[in-house]
Amino acid sequence: MTGARAGLLHTPHGVVETPVFMPVGTQATVKGLRSEELAGELGVQLLLANTYHLFLRPGAAVIRKLGGLHRFMSWPRAILTDSGGFQVFSLSALRKVTDRGVLFRSHLDGDLHEFTPESTVDAQIALGSDIMMALDECPPYPVGLEAAREAVERTVKWAREAFEHYRRRRENEEIRQALFPIVQGSTYPDLRRRCAEELRELGAEGYAVGGVSVGEPRELSLETTELTVPLLPEDRPRYVMGVGMPEELPAYVARGVDMMDCVLPTRNARNGYLFTSQGKLVIKQARYRDDPRPVDESCACSTCRRYSRAYLRHLYQAGEMLYSTLATLHNVYRYLDIMRGIRQAILLGKFPEYLNAVQSLSAEEP
Amino acid sequence: MTGARAGLLHTPHGVVETPVFMPVGTQATVKGLRSEELAGELGVQLLLANTYHLFLRPGAAVIRKLGGLHRFMSWPRAILTDSGGFQVFSLSALRKVTDRGVLFRSHLDGDLHEFTPESTVDAQIALGSDIMMALDECPPYPVGLEAAREAVERTVKWAREAFEHYRRRRENEEIRQALFPIVQGSTYPDLRRRCAEELRELGAEGYAVGGVSVGEPRELSLETTELTVPLLPEDRPRYVMGVGMPEELPAYVARGVDMMDCVLPTRNARNGYLFTSQGKLVIKQARYRDDPRPVDESCACSTCRRYSRAYLRHLYQAGEMLYSTLATLHNVYRYLDIMRGIRQAILLGKFPEYLNAVQSLSAEEP
Numbered sequence: 001m002t003g004a005r006a007g008l009l010h011t012p013h014g015v016v017e018t019p020v021f022m023p024v025g026t027q028a029t030v031k032g033l034r035s036e037e038l039a040g041e042l043g044v045q046l047l048l049a050n051t052y053h054l055f056l057r058p059g060a061a062v063i064r065k066l067g068g069l070h071r072f073m074s075w076p077r078a079i080l081t082d083s084g085g086f087q088v089f090s091l092s093a094l095r096k097v098t099d100r101g102v103l104f105r106s107h108l109d110g111d112l113h114e115f116t117p118e119s120t121v122d123a124q125i126a127l128g129s130d131i132m133m134a135l136d137e138c139p140p141y142p143v144g145l146e147a148a149r150e151a152v153e154r155t156v157k158w159a160r161e162a163f164e165h166y167r168r169r170r171e172n173e174e175i176r177q178a179l180f181p182i183v184q185g186s187t188y189p190d191l192r193r194r195c196a197e198e199l200r201e202l203g204a205e206g207y208a209v210g211g212v213s214v215g216e217p218r219e220l221s222l223e224t225t226e227l228t229v230p231l232l233p234e235d236r237p238r239y240v241m242g243v244g245m246p247e248e249l250p251a252y253v254a255r256g257v258d259m260m261d262c263v264l265p266t267r268n269a270r271n272g273y274l275f276t277s278q279g280k281l282v283i284k285q286a287r288y289r290d291d292p293r294p295v296d297e298s299c300a301c302s303t304c305r306r307y308s309r310a311y312l313r314h315l316y317q318a319g320e321m322l323y324s325t326l327a328t329l330h331n332v333y334r335y336l337d338i339m340r341g342i343r344q345a346i347l348l349g350k351f352p353e354y355l356n357a358v359q360s361l362s363a364e365e366p
Numbered sequence: 367m368t369g370a371r372a373g374l375l376h377t378p379h380g381v382v383e384t385p386v387f388m389p390v391g392t393q394a395t396v397k398g399l400r401s402e403e404l405a406g407e408l409g410v411q412l413l414l415a416n417t418y419h420l421f422l423r424p425g426a427a428v429i430r431k432l433g434g435l436h437r438f439m440s441w442p443r444a445i446l447t448d449s450g451g452f453q454v455f456s457l458s459a460l461r462k463v464t465d466r467g468v469l470f471r472s473h474l475d476g477d478l479h480e481f482t483p484e485s486t487v488d489a490q491i492a493l494g495s496d497i498m499m500a501l502d503e504c505p506p507y508p509v510g511l512e513a514a515r516e517a518v519e520r521t522v523k524w525a526r527e528a529f530e531h532y533r534r535r536r537e538n539e540e541i542r543q544a545l546f547p548i549v550q551g552s553t554y555p556d557l558r559r560r561c562a563e564e565l566r567e568l569g570a571e572g573y574a575v576g577g578v579s580v581g582e583p584r585e586l587s588l589e590t591t592e593l594t595v596p597l598l599p600e601d602r603p604r605y606v607m608g609v610g611m612p613e614e615l616p617a618y619v620a621r622g623v624d625m626m627d628c629v630l631p632t633r634n635a636r637n638g639y640l641f642t643s644q645g646k647l648v649i650k651q652a653r654y655r656d657d658p659r660p661v662d663e664s665c666a667c668s669t670c671r672r673y674s675r676a677y678l679r680h681l682y683q684a685g686e687m688l689y690s691t692l693a694t695l696h697n698v699y700r701y702l703d704i705m706r707g708i709r710q711a712i713l714l715g716k717f718p719e720y721l722n723a724v725q726s727l728s729a730e731e732p
Contacts, residue, residue, distance in 0.1 A: 027680075027681075027684045027686055028677070028680065028681075029681060029686050029688045031686065031687060031688065032687050032688060032691070033688070034688065034691065034692070035672070036668070036672075053684075057680065057683065057684060058655065058656075058676070058679075058680045058683075062655060062656050062676070065656050066656060066658055066674065066676050066677075067658070072674070072676070072677055072680075073677060074672040074673055074677070289424065289428060290424075290428050290431050290432060292432055292433070302402070306401070306402075306440040307440055308432065308438070310424070310428070310432050310438070311394070311432075311438055311439060311440070313424075314393070314394065314423065314424045314438075315393075315394075315395060317423065317424075318393045318419075318423060320393055320395050320397065321397060321398050321687050321690060321691075322395045322397065322398060322399070322400065324687060325398070325400065325687075325691065326400070
């Protein structure tokens with residue numbers, strides 16, 4: 001028995017089949033791909049966009065004026081926006097956390113801004129995403145027990161304030177967006193438990209596991225997920241933020257995870273790392289110079305159907321942007337293909353066998 | 367009466383409707399566009415690729431081994447390759463021209479190479495383009511009469527050698543590629559005449575006008591074209607290399623030009639300059655920040671059908687590569703749309719009226 005489950009997530013922009021992997025569209029674009037490709041060939045049902053980046057440029061008010069993020073980026077399906085907190089902690093040079101929120105300087109121009117639980121809900125309502133995230137404090141790894149406890153207390157307080165504000169606004173406006181709180185607590189089981197218990201009281205439509213993929217060893221991300229997921233309501237989607245490698249996706253699903261996001265498929269593609277059914281392929285290697293085979297001979301994506309490793313290597317070496325487009329398309333396809341395989345296995349009642357097969361495969365890898 | 371004419375150019379990779387504008391795919395890619403978009407939505411029938419660049423990277427032998435340029439870049443339609451001479455003269459730091467050919471150092475790694483009339487034919491045969499160009503010497507503007515005369519003499523000598531070599535190879539191999547010589551002579555009518563007369567003796571399947579767009583004022587490019595085109599055989603395609611601005615295309619066609627190529631639509635797109643039916647649009651301008659309109663309200667391209675000026679400006683400001691893809695698609699569409707309009711006007715016998723209309727339009731522009 002595993003915790004894997006297949007479900008349907010209903011959003012104002014369509015039904016999302018879970019478990020789902022969300023490609024990251026940081027600045028209202030998945031780098032190098034058009035919405036036609038994302039919605040068409042790739043069949044993406046849910047995209048992630050970053051509130052921090054869009055808040056700074058072009059600004060949430062500009063996007064609202066233009067009809068919201070969906071219309072702005074010509075994206076017909078569902079969007080999840082993060083709260084911006086993670087980027088404030090990872091990108092902004094100067095920041096000051098208070099109980100009220102976080103003061104920070106833009107990494108673009110040094111301007112001073114404040115994110116509060118209320119303001120980040122307002123920004124996400126302006127963006128019009130389908131799923132919004134509550135502002136949290138996300139410490140890096142490792143973090144001492146005391147600092148982790150403070151971050152949990154603040155995260156819970158901010159989540160309460162975010163939900164109060166969100167519900168107040170819903171009384172007066174037609175707001176169909178969901179709001180998910182984020183469980184913090186680093187690698188401390190007691191803190192994770194306490195945080196989850198307090199957030200459950202909010203009766204949210206979904207819950208996220210934050211504070212993973214923040215510098216800890218990969219096994220620890222999975223362990224932390226394993227200990228946190230069972231603390232969340234079973235009848236709500238569970239979203240683990242920022243994971244993972246392609247071979248890790250089944251392990252997360254096996255632990256009851258419904259939603260994941262990660263920059264790995266897109267960022268690795270641009271950096272020359274291609275994910276295949278046979279493992280990672282480093283396109284700049286000289287052995288691909290005249291290799292007529294596709295990146296992955298068992299892949300059905302349009303990059304693999306039309307272009308050779310030799311051509312991709314040439315584009316990469318020549319610094320041609322078409323490389324990034326073709327490589328990103330392939331890597332995202334690979335992730336979504338794995339997720340389709342996982343979902344099908346679950347629906348057929350064959351997920352334990354699927355998991356065994358991929359685990360023995362990855363054990364074989366050098 | 368004008369010299370405009372509509373024709374059909376038969377190549378091993380399909381029929382090309384003329385007059386035709388060729389987008390430039392320097393390194394076996396039109397920067398930012400996939401072959402699907404070029405052949406599909408854009409309806410490109412003939413692409414230009416640069417022998418110099420492909421000779422240096424990945425190498426003509428690699429491309430031949432991979433089945434030729436068409437298969438390499440997954441391009442089903444016709445390709446014209448230049449001889450490489452122009453890039454040797456414009457990109458290579460060190461070069462030495464002799465009667466035998468040109469010695470140069472690669473702009474990539476400083477390696478020493480030689481292009482001869484024979485070797486550039488061989489390289490283009492290896493690439494497998496549909497139309498090859500003979501090696502020429504292309505002086506910049508301005509150039510003194512004596513240097514221009516020497517360049518013409520060398521260009522004629524090299525063209526003869528290229529054709530001899532080409533015909534010798536055709537005796538033993540199935541080579542279906544055409545070879546065009548290039549008329550030089552700078553802005554000197556006598557030199558142009560002499561060069562054209564000598565090249566006509568080669569009985570080539572098409573002729574090019576080179577040595578324009580090399581630094582001279584735009585009116586002079588057109589004047590030089592006007593004086594050179596009548597010197598070329600009427601029953602062969604005439605190709606003017608490296609022109610022009612969108613509003614100049616009808617003027618070239620009016621002078622009997624059948625083929626043109628230029629980096630302007632693609633390079634300008636990447637630099638933020640978009641061509642519209644109302645003139646040039648500079649996307650970074652603040653007034654487009656929240657402009658919900660498409661780049662060109664009368665354009666039917668997929669960029670204009672789906673995306674706003676505000677979104678394109680955001681992508682441009684954020685340094686997102688999707689900007690270049692969407693902008694390049696639009697600018698190339700614009701060029702090909704103009705060419706379709708020109709061809710239709712010619713076929714309907716209404717080209718003089720078309721020319722009058724666009725000339726009075728561009729006279730109205732500020």
